Structures are given as structure tokens and as C-alpha cells.
Amino acid sequence: MPIIPKDEAQAILKKVLSFSTADEAEANLYGGTRGNVRYARNTVTTAGGTDNVSLAVQVWFGKRSGVATCNQFDDATLRRCVQRAEEIAKLAPEDPEYMPRLGPQQYLTAPSYAASTAGITPDFRAQAAGDSIALCAAKQLTAAGFLEDGTRFEAIRNSKGLEAYQQSTNLDFSVTVRTPDGTGSGYAVADFTDASKFDAKVLTQRAATKASSSVGAKAIEPGKYTVILEPAALVSDEGLINRLVYAFDAREADEGRSFLSKKGGGTRKGEKLFDARVSISIDPTNALAPSGTFDNEGLPVRKLPIIEKGVAKNLYYSRFWAQKNKTEPTGFTGNFIMEGGTQSLEDLIKSTQKGILVTRLWYIRDVDPQTLLVTGLTRDGTFYIENGKIKHPIKNMRFNESPVIMLNNLEAVGRAQRLGGNLVPPLKIRDFTFTSLSDAI
Amino acid sequence: MKRRDFVGLTGLAAGALFLPGLSFGGTEVDVAELLRPADAALNKRLADAALNAAKAAGATYADVRIGRYLNQSVFTREKQVQNIVNGESFGAGVRVIANGTWGFAATNQVTEAGLAKAAQTAVQIAKANAKVQKEPVKLAPQQGYGEVSWKTPIQQNAFEVPVKEKVELLLAANAKALNGGANFVNSALFQVNEQKYFASTDGSYIDQDVHRIWPTFGVTAIDRASGKFRTREALSAPMGLGYEYLVPKAADKIAGPNGSGLIGYKNSYDILEDAELAAQQAKAKLTATSVTPGKYDLVLDPNHLGLTIHESIGHATELDRVLGYEANYAGTSFATLEWKKQNKPYGSKIVNIVADKTQPGSLGAVGYDDEGVKTGQWDIIRDGQLVDYQKIRDQAAIVGQDHSDGCCYAQSWQDVQFQRMANISLKPGAQKMSVDDMIRGVDKGIYIAGRGSFSIDQQRYNFQFGGTVFYAIEKGKITGQIEDVAYQANTQEFWNSCAAICDQSDYRLFGSFFDGKGQPSQVSAVSHGSATTRFNGVNVINTARKV
Numbered sequence: 001m002p003i004i005p006k007d008e009a010q011a012i013l014k015k016v017l018s019f020s021t022a023d024e025a026e027a028n029l030y031g032g033t034r035g036n037v038r039y040a041r042n043t044v045t046t047a048g049g050t051d052n053v054s055l056a057v058q059v060w061f062g063k064r065s066g067v068a069t070c071n072q073f074d075d076a077t078l079r080r081c082v083q084r085a086e087e088i089a090k091l092a093p094e095d096p097e098y099m100p101r102l103g104p105q106q107y108l109t110a111p112s113y114a115a116s117t118a119g120i121t122p123d124f125r126a127q128a129a130g131d132s133i134a135l136c137a138a139k140q141l142t143a144a145g146f147l148e149d150g151t152r153f154e155a156i157r158n159s160k161g162l163e164a165y166q167q168s169t170n171l172d173f174s175v176t177v178r179t180p181d182g183t184g185s186g187y188a189v190a191d192f193t194d195a196s197k198f199d200a201k202v203l204t205q206r207a208a209t210k211a212s213s214s215v216g217a218k219a220i221e222p223g224k225y226t227v228i229l230e231p232a233a234l235v236s237d238e239g240l241i242n243r244l245v246y247a248f249d250a251r252e253a254d255e256g257r258s259f260l261s262k263k264g265g266g267t268r269k270g271e272k273l274f275d276a277r278v279s280i281s282i283d284p285t286n287a288l289a290p291s292g293t294f295d296n297e298g299l300p301v302r303k304l305p306i307i308e309k310g311v312a313k314n315l316y317y318s319r320f321w322a323q324k325n326k327t328e329p330t331g332f333t334g335n336f337i338m339e340g341g342t343q344s345l346e347d348l349i350k351s352t353q354k355g356i357l358v359t360r361l362w363y364i365r366d367v368d369p370q371t372l373l374v375t376g377l378t379r380d381g382t383f384y385i386e387n388g389k390i391k392h393p394i395k396n397m398r399f400n401e402s403p404v405i406m407l408n409n410l411e412a413v414g415r416a417q418r419l420g421g422n423l424v425p426p427l428k429i430r431d432f433t434f435t436s437l438s439d440a441i
Numbered sequence: 442m443k444r445r446d447f448v449g450l451t452g453l454a455a456g457a458l459f460l461p462g463l464s465f466g467g468t469e470v471d472v473a474e475l476l477r478p479a480d481a482a483l484n485k486r487l488a489d490a491a492l493n494a495a496k497a498a499g500a501t502y503a504d505v506r507i508g509r510y511l512n513q514s515v516f517t518r519e520k521q522v523q524n525i526v527n528g529e530s531f532g533a534g535v536r537v538i539a540n541g542t543w544g545f546a547a548t549n550q551v552t553e554a555g556l557a558k559a560a561q562t563a564v565q566i567a568k569a570n571a572k573v574q575k576e577p578v579k580l581a582p583q584q585g586y587g588e589v590s591w592k593t594p595i596q597q598n599a600f601e602v603p604v605k606e607k608v609e610l611l612l613a614a615n616a617k618a619l620n621g622g623a624n625f626v627n628s629a630l631f632q633v634n635e636q637k638y639f640a641s642t643d644g645s646y647i648d649q650d651v652h653r654i655w656p657t658f659g660v661t662a663i664d665r666a667s668g669k670f671r672t673r674e675a676l677s678a679p680m681g682l683g684y685e686y687l688v689p690k691a692a693d694k695i696a697g698p699n700g701s702g703l704i705g706y707k708n709s710y711d712i713l714e715d716a717e718l719a720a721q722q723a724k725a726k727l728t729a730t731s732v733t734p735g736k737y738d739l740v741l742d743p744n745h746l747g748l749t750i751h752e753s754i755g756h757a758t759e760l761d762r763v764l765g766y767e768a769n770y771a772g773t774s775f776a777t778l779e780w781k782k783q784n785k786p787y788g789s790k791i792v793n794i795v796a797d798k799t800q801p802g803s804l805g806a807v808g809y810d811d812e813g814v815k816t817g818q819w820d821i822i823r824d825g826q827l828v829d830y831q832k833i834r835d836q837a838a839i840v841g842q843d844h845s846d847g848c849c850y851a852q853s854w855q856d857v858q859f860q861r862m863a864n865i866s867l868k869p870g871a872q873k874m875s876v877d878d879m880i881r882g883v884d885k886g887i888y889i890a891g892r893g894s895f896s897i898d899q900q901r902y903n904f905q906f907g908g909t910v911f912y913a914i915e916k917g918k919i920t921g922q923i924e925d926v927a928y929q930a931n932t933q934e935f936w937n938s939c940a941a942i943c944d945q946s947d948y949r950l951f952g953s954f955f956d957g958k959g960q961p962s963q964v965s966a967v968s969h970g971s972a973t974t975r976f977n978g979v980n981v982i983n984t985a986r987k988v
Contacts, residue, residue, distance in 0.1 A: 038960050040766045043575035046857050047566050048545045067526075071549060088527075093608065096521050122569050130573045144768035146960040176769040182777075185768075255625065256663040256670055259988055263668035273988075362772075363896045367907060367927060370670060371986040375905050375927070377898045379772075398896075398903055398929065404988040435982060436929050438903035439775065 002033040002051040003118070003153050006165040012055070012073055013157035019082040022059035022089060024101045025159045028296060029055050031071075032152035037125040040144035042133045047125065057085045063098035064089050097320040101160040105300050110166070110290040114194035117169035118151040125149070128173070128200040135204045136177055141211055143204065145175035149195065156298045164294045170421070171195045176380060177207040178441075179215055184393075185441050186210025187360050187380035189232050191420060193290060210359060210381035217393040219437055220384065226355035226411065227432040228348050228385070231419045233358040233378075234427065240364065240374065241424055244403040245280060245336045247372060248306055250315035250325070259372050259404060260312060267315065274310040275410035279339040281305045282332060289423045291335035301331035340416025340425030348414050348428050350388040355428070357383040357390060361399070373402045377438055396441070397434040406432065481638070481648055485588070487556050488640035491535045494557035496642065498564035500537035500544075502580060504641035504812060505560070507533040507551060508854035511634040513600060517611045518627045519619060525604055532854040535560045539567035541577030543835075547855040581837035581845045583814055585644020591808025593652040594801060595683030599632040602684045610687065611656075614716040618660045621720025624670075628658035628716075631679070631954060633966070637811070645813040653804055653966055654686050655679030655954045656712050662723035671726035671924070673719040674892050674909040676703070676744050677710045679952035679966060681804045686710055695947060697742070698876045700919035701912050703890055705744060707949050708802050722910050722922065729922040732911070734983045738886035738940075739928060739976045740879055745889045745908045746867070747951020747969035753932040754787075754794055755865040755969065757901035758821050759848075760830040764839060771958050772899025775932070776827055778840065786825045788936030793868040794822035796831055798847050803864045803968035804952045811858040814847040821865060825937070833860045852963040859959055866950075866970035870942035876973045879941055886914035887926060887981065894927060905929045907984070925985040935976060943972035 004012070009029050016027045031053030038046045056069045059082070066088030070081040128147050136143035149171040156164040174189040188207040192198050234241045253260035253267040260268045282304045284291045293301050297319070305313040314330065322329035349357060359381030367373040378396045385391060406429050414426035488505045495503035510530040516523040532549040533556055544567025548559040611628040618626040635651040656677050663670045680686050689711035697703025702721070704714060741749065761767055762774045776787070788794075798805055798816030809815055812834055820828050834845040851858035880888065893907030911926040912919045930938075948970055955964045 036961060037570070039573075040768055041576065041764070044542070044570040044573050045766060046543055046545060046859070047570050048547070048857060049562075049566070050547060050855055052549065091604075092525070093522050122566060126569055126573060133573060133575075142765065142768075144765060146769055148961060174769055178765070178768060182773070256665055256668070257625065257661055257672075261668055261670070263666065265665055362899055365894045365896045367894045367905075367984045368925070368986065369672075371988045373984055373986050375894065375896045377896070377903065379899055396898060396903075398898075398905060400905075400927075400982070400984065402986055402988055405986065436903060436905075436980075438898045438900075439931070440772075440898035440900035440902050 002031055002053060003151055003167065004029065004053065006155070009153065009155035009165060010157060010163060013155060016055065016057055016078050016082060017157060017159055019079050020059055020086065022061055022086055024060040025057065026101055026156065027055060027057045028154065028156050029053065030154040032150055034148065034150040035120065035122065035125060036146065036148040037129045038146050039129045039133060042137050042142055044129055047122070049122065055081065057082050059085045059089050061089050063094040064092045065095060066092055099319045099323065101158045102162050102298050103160045104162055105164070105294070105298060107164060107293045107300050108285050108302065110284045110293050111287060112166060112168035112193060112290040114169050117149055117171055117193065117195040120149045120195055132175055132200045132204040135201055136208055139208055140180060141208050142178045142180055143175055145173070147171070147173045156294070158298065162298045164298045166293055169193055171198050173198060173200065173203060175204050175207045177204065177211040179211055182441060184211045184215035185380045186214060187232065189419065191418065214381050214393040217395045219395045222397055222434040222436050224431040224433055226352060226428065226430045228352065228355060228357045228426060228428050230345065230359055230426050231417055231424045233361045235419045235422055235424045238364045240361065240403045240406065241338060243372065243374060245306060248315050250317045251321045253315055259370065260315065269312050269315055271312055272310045273312050273404065274307060274407040276310040277410055277413050278307050278310050278407050279305065280307040281337050282335070283337050284335065286337050286423065289335060289337060289418045289421055291421055292333035295331045295333060299329055299331040301333055304330060306336065335421045337423045338416060338425060341413035343412060343414045345414055345426050348412055348426060349385055349390065351412065352385045352388060352428065355385045356394065357385055367400060371402050372404050373400060375400045377440070396438040398436045398438060399433055400435045401433045484638040484648070485640070485646055487533070487551060487553060488638065488646065490553035491533065491556035491560045492640060492642055494560035495535060495537045495564055498561050500539045500564050502538040502642055503535065503560065504639065505533055505535045505556065506811060506851065506854055507638040509636040510853050511600060513632045515604065515607050515611060515630045517608065517615060519615055519625065520612065522608055530853050533559065534851065534854045534857065535563045536857060537563045537567055538578050539564045540571035542567045542571040542574045543578055544570065545857040578835050579838040581834045581843060583643050583834060583845065586647065586815070587644065588646045590648040592650040593681055593806065595652050596685040597683045598652065599654050599684040600634055610712065614658060614712045617713050617716040618720040621717050622662065622724050623660045623720040624663040625661040626658055626716070631655040639809065639811065639813050641813045643813060647809045647813055649808055651807055652683055653679060653681050654683065655952070656687060656710060658716060658719070660716065660719040660723045662720070662727055664727045669727055671723055673723040673726065675719065676715055676891050677706065677712065678744060678950050679804055679954040680802055680950065681806050681968070682708065682802055687712065695949070697890065698880050698888055698919050701888065705742065705949055725922045726924055729924040731925045731985050732923050732981060732983050734981055736978045737981050738883045739979045740876070740883060740886055740888045740914065741974050741976065742888070742890035743949040743971045743973060744891050744951050746971045746974055748892060748895050748953070749906055750865060750867055750969045750971060751953055751967070752895060752897045753901055753904055753935065754821065755862045755967070757932065758827070758830050759860060759862060760832045760836045760840065761860045763830060764836065767958065770960050775900045775902050781827050784826065786937055787822050787827045787933060788825045789939045790825045791870065791942055792822055792825045792936050792939050794865060795868060796821050796846065796863040796865055798863050800864050800968065800970070803950055804954070804966035805864040805968055810847040810849040811851050812849040814845045814849065816847040819846060831860065831863050836860065850965050852965060856963050861958065861965040862956065862967045864968045867942065867974065869945045869948045869972040872944065874941065874943045876943055876947060879943060879973060879975055880914055880919065881917040883914045883975065884916055887923065888912040888914055888919060889926065902931055903929070904932065925983045926981060927984050928979045928981050930979055935979065938976045938978055939974060940977045941975040943974070945972065947972035
């Protein structure tokens with residue numbers, strides 16, 4: 001039941017729309033199955049699984065709209081759900097930014113589903129946790145980790161004839177390994193569409209090596225340093241590159257409240273704002289990091305450069321803002337592809353006279369939206385590099401830096417790899433600003 | 442909820458982008474349906490079905506939470522409504538111990554059969570994980586309370602107030618800001634009602650009705666010529682109150698320091714007044730002097746200090762972090778069991794921190810926690826010394842304690858409950874002292890109010906905080922607004938620099954409505970009370986940059 005096939009999903013949606021008496025209606029059917037296991041102190045702590053499918057119905061009477069959802073699919077429930085949406089719509093204020101429903105659309109095809117992931121069992125998860133724990137226990141290290149997998153579908157249909165459907169799978173794994181005395185800590189993180197590519201032991205070994213080699217960290221003076229930022233230091237739910245990519249909203253730029261707003265009005269679209277080696281684009285069809293091919297209104301997500309050779313190439317337009325500005329709307333589901341180079345992480349280290357290798361950045365928060373200045377700290381493996389080699393571990397530090405400034409101070413770009421559903425390379429950056437030391441390990 | 446969604450929720454401008462899918466995975470329903478009372482007799486029958494099934498399958502302990510989680514959020518910008526979300530999430534979660542291991546399963550099929558099946562699944566998961574279990578679960582003993590109930594003492598249920606009235610209030614606040622010269626304003630009203638029925642094999646059947654509310658806004662002023670923009674956030678606090686919080690009472694207003702024009706709020710909030718002031722202050726921020734970095738004495742308003750307490754004391758004294766259960770995500774803590782034994786001062790002698798799950802009006806107030814433990818209050822820091830942590834039933838034995846502190850919480854029926862922060866508050870000073878008395882003694886300082894940027898390391902040593910509005914203090918007087926201020930400190934140095942605390946008359950609650958922790962991440966809501974407090978010689982940096 002959790003994964004409803006395309007034809008069956010569209011049949012349910014067709015029936016739902018037939019119950020509506022509104023001017024326009026749109027229905028989304030979405031859901032799937034998710035499972036997880038969590039461990040810490042070398043033992044499993046919690047594990048769980050959920051199946052759920054939901055239907056959301058939105059209807060419009062003129063510019064008034066209402067939404068209702070349900071998770072039972074008998075005719076009576078579906079009718080009630082539509083009626084409820086219609087009742088809410090009749091009471092709602094008019095939406096001055098109302099846009100009519102989209103008609104039929106063409107969508108790209110993304111390789112976002114893998115049967116290997118859809119077939120994950122609780123035993124598979126327990127095995128992964130067990131392998132990770134066993135590896136650490138054998139080395140007298142302590143593991144804390146989390147594995148979560150999901151299989152999902154999403155279907156949309158509206159009264160203008162739009163039909164969309166996509167299935168996707170994912171597996172997310174992260175592990176923090178610490179020495180028993182708490183003087184060393186290492187981290188590894190990875191995510192996959194295809195679970196057959198996942199190996200808990202390889203990732204745990206990486207974290208374990210970092211934990212052991214981070215013991216005995218020395219303090220260095222905060223200041224400006226050349227840094228090599230590994231992908232986990234660039235991309236996370238709060239990551240530096242994520243923040244930059246999300247900041248390309250056209251409306252905020254037009255309204256004068258974005259780093260992309262221009263003095264005196266207008267935007268900085270078309271200006272070269274970054275090093276010429278910086279290119280970031282949206283591409284849901286990327287084989288290594290496939291993503292959603294439509295947004296929740298059924299607007300297609302297409303290939304689109306955001307930053308091209310350092311130039312701010314495109315901003316995101318909602319349908320309303322695009323119409324107001326006589327341009328095309330931009331479908332965007334949050335995933336991005338940052339172009340990489342050919343060098344490995346080891347190559348980046350080898351070519352560094354003096355610098356710092358950063359495994360991970362943590363608790364990143366906005367300091368000034370005007371400049372995208374953010375603050376945060378290094379964590380779980382920070383090392384000093386001298387003459388092309390890792391010399392010794394160093395204590396963690398707080399940074400205050402803007403990704404805009406950082407991507408102008410680019411020294412080298414490594415090979416791109418997948419993280420958080422995106423592609424991102426490790427980057428070597430000069431003059432990265434550390435402002436204080438932290439005793440945290 | 443993914444952390445990404447949580448971050449989106451907290452950022453007002455971005456908040457609406459995530460709608461309508463943010464209602465805790467729940468369904469959106471007519472408000473009238475949200476007020477349908479729960480049937481206690483039916484809940485007891487359903488709960489017993491789950492508990493009996495769990496025991497029959499081999500569980501040595503089981504609890505069940507049948508919950509209706511209601512939330513309504515209203516989002517507006519300038520003169521228009523952006524979104525109104527009515528969310529209901531109804532279902533049950535069953536937690537068991539089998540073979541010394543936790544198992545959990547949740548279902549939205551709230552029938553005797555559905556709950557029994559969830560209980561069996563939970564036992565199955567527990568037994569599967571028992572194979573890799575190294576530390577069998579030991580629960581602190583807990584008496585059954587029989588059939589009991591508790592309700593947030595609200596005066597007006599926010600869900601009974603017509604949405605139209607709420608929209609009108611937010612749009613009126615927006616108008617005040619726009620008339621005051623603001624270029625943009627985003628405002629929102631979040632309301633939560635948790636109708637929770639808990640039962641356990643200890644013999645408790647606990648019915649609770651919990652309410653929370655948070656009105657807030659961000660007012661932005663722009664100087665097109667220079668390209669500069671600045672935002673002043675609301676000085677409201679999320680509260681464990683009903684709609685009465687939005688009916689301002691003169692007795693709840695506290696004047697800010699002389700020369701600031703600020704107004705602080707206790708148990709009711711004047712959103713119209715605050716929006717008007719916000720516009721003035723946002724405009725003033727555009728031309729305010731940029732701070733000279735260096736050491737300053739900081740005078741911190743309760744609506745600002747609450748977040749510093751939250752991050753540097755609240756999280757640092759959660760026992761799950763101390764023990765390493767959060768090592769892979771939220772982190773651990775410097776305040777380990779060994780550190781506590783060393784009797785190092787956490788703060789100066791005047792720093793007294795209390796944990797309290799009963800404080801009226803607070804976000805964390807409940808009668809019983811989500812594992813059936815009656816709540817209370819206890820000291821965390823006494824005279825500057827760490828004396829205790831925040832614990833739940835399966836942690837108490839690890840630190841040699843025979844009872845839980847009642848800190849267990851789950852954000853919904855479909856999430857497993859775990860240790861969450863209690864209300865953690867700084868006791869006001871014993872000597873009479875107003876904020877003006879305090880500022881009179883400051884030679885070179887900064888007064889900071891409201892929420893701003895906040896960041897702290899994973900062991901809670903090094904932090905950096907901003908605020909929403911800053912005033913320079915020179916020779917005992919406020920001399921005007923300044924900008925680009927953030928302070929960096931080490932938790933222990935900072936709290937040891939605590940030099941003075943205003944008295945009870947200045948005491949107010951700050952709140953965090955969407956505090957995130959755990960994997961998968963869950964949110965919880967918690968309050969932090971304090972009076973205005975002075976910290977000496979804190980390092981202040983200038984955050985202005987050019988891009």
C-alpha cells in the first residue's frame with residue numbers, strides 16, 4: 001500500500017477531482033515507507049518504521065482557496081475531504097497573488113528510484129548498525145550513528161489536465177566515532193539512491209581513522225588560514241553552499257533584501273560575483289544525484305545554471321513573481337550540482353604549503369543576511385597541513401565567513417561527490433576567517 | 442520533520458515556502474473538528490489493547506500515547522495573508538521493552554486491532570535490536586497514578602478564536618510597521634494544542650490538554666541608495682498560554698532602559714505597539730554606528746538572555762548529551778559527570794539556575810511527561826555550582842538516582858519520546874535593582890535585546906550570539922543604537938563574569954518554540970526565565986563585511 005503505482009494513483013486523483021464543484025482543483029497523493037536505526041555508546045538505542053500515504057486537495061473559487069487532507073481513500077472520505085477544502089475556500093480571503101493552475105506539462109526523467117533501497121528490511125539496518133559498532137568496539141572506540149532509508153512516491157493531478165508522478169528512494173547514513181577518553185572524534189556521512197552502494201564498514205572506518213588521528217590536538221592562533229573544506233564542511237541542512245544556493249531568490253533580490261540586490265535598485269544577475277571555477281546548477285537528471293522533476297504545483301524542474309563560471313546566471317522565480325516580471329518561473333526542489341575538478345582530496349593536501357583540513361562545520365547560523373556572513377565551528381577532525389602533509393590535529397575553531405567571499409578566495413577544486421542529494425567537490429580556500437578557539441572535541 | 446523544514450519554520454520570510462506540508466505529517470482540517478473532545482473511556486480501552494498485546498508478545502514494560510496534535514499557523518506579509526494552515530495529526534505510538542531493549546511502533550489506525558498490531562511490531566523491533574544491545578535498559582521505578590488529567594491553565598483557547606480575528610490582528614500590526622516607515626513586514630501566529638492520552642503497564646492513564654502560542658514578526662527597513670537592509674524581530678515570547686497572551690495588559694509591560702524607548706512584555710503582548718517600535722528601530726539600524734570591537738560589559742534583556750541560557754546551560758546539562766547518546770548529531774557536553782565532581786564553578790556565586798516543568802505560562806509546563814512521570818522543579822546550578830542534570834527514567838540509574846525528573850517528550854504520536862529540555866531559568870537577584878540601576882553602574886557597555894544569530898559548539902564551550910537591537914552604554918547612560926554586534930565567549934568564563942541580576946519585578950520568560958534534537962530530528966518547546974543581567978568584559982566582534 002505505501003507505494004501506490006502511477007496508474008492507481010492517477011485513478012484515485014481523477015476520482016477526487018470529479019467530486020469537486022470548485023472553479024479549479026488540484027490534488028497531491030504522496031507517501032511511502034521509512035525506517036531507521038539509531039545507536040550510541042556502541043549499542044542500539046532506538047529504531048522505528050512508518051508507512052503513510054496522504055492526499056492533499058486544494059480548490060479555488062475565484063481567487064479564494066482552501067486545502068484539506070486525509071489518509072483514508074474510500075469514496076466517502078474522499079468526498080468529505082473535497083467538501084472540507086471547498087468550505088475552507090469559501091471562507092478564505094482572496095489571494096492577491098493567485099495564479100491559475102498549470103496545464104499539462106512535460107517532465108524530465110530522473111533515475112531517482114532503486115529497488116535495492118525499496119527492499120531494505122529491519123535486519124539490513126540492524127546489520128549495518130552492528131557492523132559499525134563491532135568495528136569500533138574492536139578498536140576500543142565508541143560509535144554513535146544513524147541510518148534512515150525511505151521509499152517515496154508523489155503524484156499530482158489538476159483540473160487543467162496536469163498529471164505528474166515520480167518514485168524515489170534514499171538511504172542516509174552518518175556516524176561519529178570517539179575515543180573512550182573523549183580526546184578524539186571523527187565523522188563520516190553519505191547518502192545514496194541505490195542502497196547497494198552503501199557500506200557501513202567503509203564509512204565507519206573513515207570516521208574511526210579520523211577519531212584516532214585527532215587525539216592530542218594542538219591550539220593554533222585564530223586568524224585567516226588556507227583551508228581545505230571537505231564536502232561535509234560545505235554541504236548539510238545548514239551548509240555554506242546550501243545557504244548560498246537558497247539565497248538566489250529573485251523576489252528578495254528585487255525587493256532589496258538580498259546579497260543579490262543592487263545599490264539603487266535592481267539585481268546583480270549577470271555580474272561575475274565568484275571565482276571563474278565556480279559553477280552551480282540544478283539538474284534533477286544527474287546520474288549521481290538525481291532529484292525531483294517537478295515541484296508541489298507540478299511545475300517542471302529543468303536543468304538550469306545558477307552560477308556559471310562565477311557569474312550569477314539565474315535567480316529563482318515563483319510563478320507569481322515570474323508573471324509580474326514577464327519571465328519564466330523556475331522549478332526548484334532544493335538539490336544542486338556544483339562542478340568539480342579532477343584532483344582528489346589527497347592532491348589538494350599535497351599542494352598545500354600551510355593550511356587546515358576541515359572535516360565538518362557545525363551550528364552554522366546567519367550573522368548578516370546583507371553579506372551572507374555566517375558563523376559556525378569546525379568539528380570531528382580538524383588537522384594542520386604543512387608542506388603537503390597532515391602534520392598534526394588542531395583544536396576546533398569558530399569561523400565568521402561569507403560563502404560569497406569564500407568563493408572568491410578559491411585556490412583549488414577537487415572531484416565532486418554526492419552529499420545530501422547534491423554534488424559538491426572539496427574546495428581549497430585562502431584567507432578563511434577563524435575568530436576564536438573552542439575546547440570542544 | 443527534517444531539520445531543513447524546521448529551519449524554514451523558524452525563518453519567517455522563508456516559512457511560507459514550506460507550506461502547506463509542514464503540519465507534522467498531519468492532516469489539515471476544519472477548526473470546528475479540532476475542538477471535538479476526546480473520549481477518555483474509549484482511549485482507555487484502546488490503550489489497554491496495546492498494553493495487553495505488548496505483554497502477550499513478551500514485553501516487560503509498555504506505554505502507549507494516543508494523541509491528537511493540532512496546530513494552526515497564520516502567515517501574512519504587508520497587506521496580505523500568505524497562508525493559513527490548520528493541521529491535525531491523530532494516531533498512537535507504542536513503546537516497549539523486550540529482552541532489555543526498547544522498541545517503538547506507531548500507527549494512524551487507532552482501533553484496538555491497530556494498536557495491538559503496533560504493540561506487536563514494537564516488540565518485534567525490540568527483540569531484533571536486542572541482538573546488538575550492550576546496555577540493557579533499566580527504568581527508574583514509577584508508581585501508577587490511575588486515571589488522572591491535567592490542562593494548561595488558559596483563559597481563552599486560541600483554536601476557538603475565529604481565524605478572521607487573527608488575520609486582522611496580524612494585518613493591523615503590519616500596518617503599524619508600514620505606517621512607521623518599514624519597507625516590509627512578515628508576521629505569523631503559531632498555535633499548538635496537544636491532546637495526549639498516556640497509559641503504561643505501571644498503571645497510569647493520563648489525559649492531558651496542552652496549549653502553546655507564538656505571535657511574531659520581522660520588520661525590514663531598506664535604504665535603496667546604499668543597498669543596505671536591516672530587520673528588527675518581534676520582542677514577543679512563545680508561551681504556554683491561550684489567546685489571552687494577545688490581549689495586552691498594562692501591568693505586563695516593562696519599560697526598557699531610559700533612552701532606549703524599548704518595552705518588554707510579561708504574560709501578555711502588545712503586538713501593535715511592538716510593531717510600531719520595530720519600524721522606528723529598524724530604520725534607525727540603517728544609520729546606526731557600527732560597533733568598535735573589543736571588551737564590553739553586556740547588559741542583556743531577558744528576551745535575549747533566554748537563548749544564551751538555552752544554549753549554554755539548557756543543552757549542556759541534558760543527561761543524554763552528557764552520556765553520549767547525542768554524539769552523532771546535537772553533540773555531547775563539557776559538563777560531564779567527571780567535570781561535575783571537580784566542583785569547578787559553572788558561574789559566579791549569584792548564578793542560580795532552576796529546572797521547572799510546572800511554571801505557569803511556560804512552554805514546558807505539563808502535569809506529567811510523555812512517560813508518565815509527574816513533573817516538578819529542581820536546581821541545576823546553585824550558587825554558581827553545577828548540582829544536577831535533566832533526566833528521564835532510563836537514565837536515572839546511570840547517575841545513581843532513583844527517580845526521573847519528568848523530562849520525556851515526543852513531538853507527536855508517531856515519534857518516539859526521549860529526553861528533552863525542561864524550562865531552564867535564571868533566578869532573579871535578591872537585591873532590589875531595576876535595569877536603569879544596573880546601567881548606571883556601567884562605564885563602557887552594550888545593552889542587547891531580542892533574538893539574533895546564535896551558534897555554539899557541540900560540547901557547549903564556545904558560543905557567539907547577536908541580538909535584534911543594540912544600544913551603546915557610556916558612563917552609565919544609553920547613548921544610542923549601534924549595529925553589527927556579536928559577542929563571543931566561553932560558557933564558563935561568560936557565566937563567571939555574571940556581575941549583577943535585576944530583581945523579580947524585571948523577570949520575564951523567553952521561549953524556543955522549535956528546539957531541534959534527535960535523529961530523526963524532533964522539535965520541542967521550552968521557556969527560559971530571567972531578569973536583565975550584567976556580564977563584565979565580554980568579547981564583542983564587528984560583523985559588517987563587504988561583498
